[in-house]
Amino acid sequence: MNKKMKVEIKNLTKTFITNKNDQVKAVDNINLTINPGEFVCLLGPSGCGKTTTLRMLAGFEIPTKGEILIGNENVANLTPDKRDTAMVFQNYALFPHMNVYDNISYGLRIKKLPKAEVHERVDRILKLMKMEDFAQRVPSEMSGGQQQRVSLARALIMESGVLLFDEPLSNLDAKLRLHMRDEIRKIQKEVGISSIYVTHDQEEAMGLSDKIVIMKDGTIQQIGSPREIYQKPINAFVAQFIGRANILDGQIVGDKGDTVVLDVHGVQYVTEKTTKHKVGDKVQFMIRPESFNTSEKDFKAEVTKSVFMGSHHEYEVSIFGKTFEISENNPMRKITADVGEILSFSMDPNSIHILEK
Structure with a gap:
């Protein structure tokens, strides 16, 4: 269904200018490779640079310097619509006046795809998400978990090479968050899309990731599998942040x-x-x-x-x-x-x- 894309971040830096004209490095010269089909979590405390990194990947922020390669293309200065990425937002970002079918198909209709192809792809994604019975519902008639599932379906249907997640489960209660975490991982494995997921929740990162990237003060402290990060942290910060x-x-x-x-x-x-x-x-x-x-x-x-x-x-x-x-x-x-x-x-x-x- 989806292309499996490699993502490379090279010497990526983002500097913001404060009201007092001071320079603050939100992201400081980081390097990272996401292999095709890999699920990578950016994990760290508030202000560590993980969300800014994701926003640069999505095109919502332009890097001060550095490269973002998706496949072999440097997209660092491209607008979001020119990148082979799709985003799942924290607040679902659904159109409240549209039903599930129209929310999911919106991006395809903007691209002016033939109606038959749109219908076939929406049907396929509704089956994948087990939401066939929800096609005519509007967001106000659904739970938070159901709305997040629609948000995920809307991102997946674009068949982009890279899927970006901005703390998508933080608005859900603990039990539903655990269920949706498992669902996201299962669907990502089934679809095989390269995924970058931002969270401050250690258990979420451990349960989802092939690879965890621990960030602090705009820098990468350690990259490794959940087992490596937990059992062999590189320093006291990583040791105490995970578990x-x-x-x-x-x-x-x-x-x-x-x-x-x-x-x-x-x-x-x-x-x-x-x-x-x-x-x-x-x-x-x-x-x-x-x-x-x-x-x-x-x-x-x-x-x-x-x-x-x-x-x-x-x-x-x-x-x-x-x-x-x-x-x-x-x-x-x-x-x-x-x-x-x-x-x-x-x-x-x-x-x-x-x-x-």
């Missing part, structure tokens, strides 16, 4: 080739060598709350928070002058500790990740 992370101090006291010996307050762990650190270096490392074992006794710490969550038990403990989180899975098989009690635990060496300098 929950404990950042602790240690020292490398041995080198065994592919592994190093990490001393953590007198306890030594053999863990993967992931950086250019050398023996003697003091380092920071990350360990996730679920990567502790409370049946072993490498460390003892006072419990400052103890919450039973059914499937797991969450603790905060105070040790080494820091507070950090431990999540104990299947607490029915474990001895639980209340606030003020002492909890014994160890760390899983395979889950320790040493951060870059």
